[in-house]
Amino acid sequence: MDAFLNVLISKANYWVYITLMMIGxxxxxxxxxxxxxxxxxxxxxxxxxxxFISIGAKKNATIPIIEHAHDGTHTTIAAIHYINPLPHxxxxxxxxxxxATLGVALTLVVRIxxxxxxxxxxxxxxxxxxx
Amino acid sequence: xxxxxxxxxxxxxxxxxxGSLEFxxxxxxxxxxxxxxxxxxxxxxxxxxxVPNLVTAVLADYRxxxxxxxxxVIFAAGMACIFLLRSSGKxxxxxxxxxxxxxxxxxxxxxxxxxxxxSEAFERIDSVWVPHDLIVKTTCRLIVPFIQIFGLYVxxxxxxxxxGGFQGGVILGAALILFAISFNLRxxxxxxxxxxxLMLSTLGVFIYAGTGVVCMLVxxxxxxxxxxxxxxxxxxxxxxxxxxxxxxxxVGIAVMSVxxxxxxxxxxxxxxxxxx
Numbered sequence: 286m287d288a289f290l291n292v293l294i295s296k297a298n299y300w301v302y303i304t305l306m307m308i309g310x311x312x313x314x315x316x317x318x319x320x321x322x323x324x325x326x327x328x329x330x331x332x333x334x335x336x337f338i339s340i341g342a343k344k345n346a347t348i349p350i351i352e353h354a355h356d357g358t359h360t361t362i363a364a365i366h367y368i369n370p371l372p373h374x375x376x377x378x379x380x381x382x383x384x385a386t387l388g389v390a391l392t393l394v395v396r397i398x399x400x401x402x403x404x405x406x407x408x409x410x411x412x413x414x415x416x
Numbered sequence: 417x418x419x420x421x422x423x424x425x426x427x428x429x430x431x432x433x434x435g436s437l438e439f440x441x442x443x444x445x446x447x448x449x450x451x452x453x454x455x456x457x458x459x460x461x462x463x464x465x466x467v468p469n470l471v472t473a474v475l476a477d478y479r480x481x482x483x484x485x486x487x488x489v490i491f492a493a494g495m496a497c498i499f500l501l502r503s504s505g506k507x508x509x510x511x512x513x514x515x516x517x518x519x520x521x522x523x524x525x526x527x528x529x530x531x532x533x534x535s536e537a538f539e540r541i542d543s544v545w546v547p548h549d550l551i552v553k554t555t556c557r558l559i560v561p562f563i564q565i566f567g568l569y570v571x572x573x574x575x576x577x578x579x580g581g582f583q584g585g586v587i588l589g590a591a592l593i594l595f596a597i598s599f600n601l602r603x604x605x606x607x608x609x610x611x612x613x614l615m616l617s618t619l620g621v622f623i624y625a626g627t628g629v630v631c632m633l634v635x636x637x638x639x640x641x642x643x644x645x646x647x648x649x650x651x652x653x654x655x656x657x658x659x660x661x662x663x664x665x666x667v668g669i670a671v672m673s674v675x676x677x678x679x680x681x682x683x684x685x686x687x688x689x690x691x692x
Contacts, residue, residue, distance in 0.1 A: 294442075299433075307432075311421060311425045341454075342442060342443045343443055349470035362459050377580070381490060384586070392497045396501065
């Protein structure tokens with residue numbers, strides 16, 4: 286029992302992200318509506334972002350901003366006192382790029398709706414075959 | 417179909433959970449991700465760049481190329497949105513609705529009948545019914561300048577607190593989008609037109625790439641901001657901190673204008689006429 290609890294405490298965050306990722310993947314594959322597919326894509330993206338952020342965490346460490354940097358009182362900077370800044374950098378840009386790609390995806394959806402007057406995938410395929 | 421996908425997703429999830437048992441535990445300071453490159457960033461970036469916020473230092477200096485191309489990706493997304501959606505035609509969309517401001521009466525003007533566009537007593541409203549909401553308009557008009565000041569603070573103070581070009585640019589863009597939602601799309605476009613947003617998004621990328629070119633002209637590597645030391649009259653380490661500020665401003669301008677461009681085109685399906 287204790288062994289299981291230890292595993293649960295140290296790995297539960299990954300399981301949450303895996304669950305989120307699977308929800309997103311299910312939305313992308315199983316849903317017929319284009320907007321629902323985009324929402325699934327965004328859930329999957331969120332899972333990846335959370336995964337990266339949790340990789341950067343360290344116990345008993347603070348945010349990656351050096352304390353008392355310029356008032357002359359800062360002591361030696363040890364890596365163990367600050368969490369890993371690299372995943373934060375990668376995800377910071379990934380979030381904004383996610384918004385931009387979401388904009389492009391919605392643009393494409395608007396164009397598809399103008400062309401075929403529907404957003405259901407099977408109906409769009411039917412209308413493509415008709416023409 | 418759906419049951420098959422569900423089974424597949426559950427199998428894949430269980431495989432991933434099985435794989436996660438080999439991952440480092442949460443918050444482990446000795447995990448592989450925290451033990452190779454990141455200690456260098458944490459321990460050396462203050463003496464390399466004199467920027468206390470490590471995220472900003474890594475973003476704009478050590479990984480400057482990455483951030484530059486992320487900015488170009490955002491710029492390209494804005495361009496793609498315009499190319500796909502923007503319809504330049506000035507064709508009239510049938511009937512127009514006008515509200516007589518003193519009485520609140522709505523007029524419907526049919527196609528081909530003329531109406532003075534600029535009139536003090538009438539304002540054009542969207543064809544979907546829009547109630548005249550004084551509280552929302554007044555609140556947003558009061559709040560938008562403060563949001564914009566906060567966005568500028570987030571850009572300018574990114575060296576010492578959480579923030580930077582991406583976050584501040586999104587806040588500035590959100591302020592304009594809030595204005596466009598609370599009033600209407602036309603009054604937002606009157607204040608920040610399409611031409612201006614396009615020029616600003618180009619200017620943002622130009623500032624970032626131009627900083628790199630200036631460094632190259634002095635004889636150093638592309639985006640090596642210590643080349644700016646002689647120009648700014650400071651020592652090379654402080655020059656890197658100033659160079660980071662310059663490129664963050666470029667990123668902020670590009671992100672803000674691309675957000676606004678995306679909103680204008682998506683809300684009006686490219687007509688820039690009436691939208692949310």
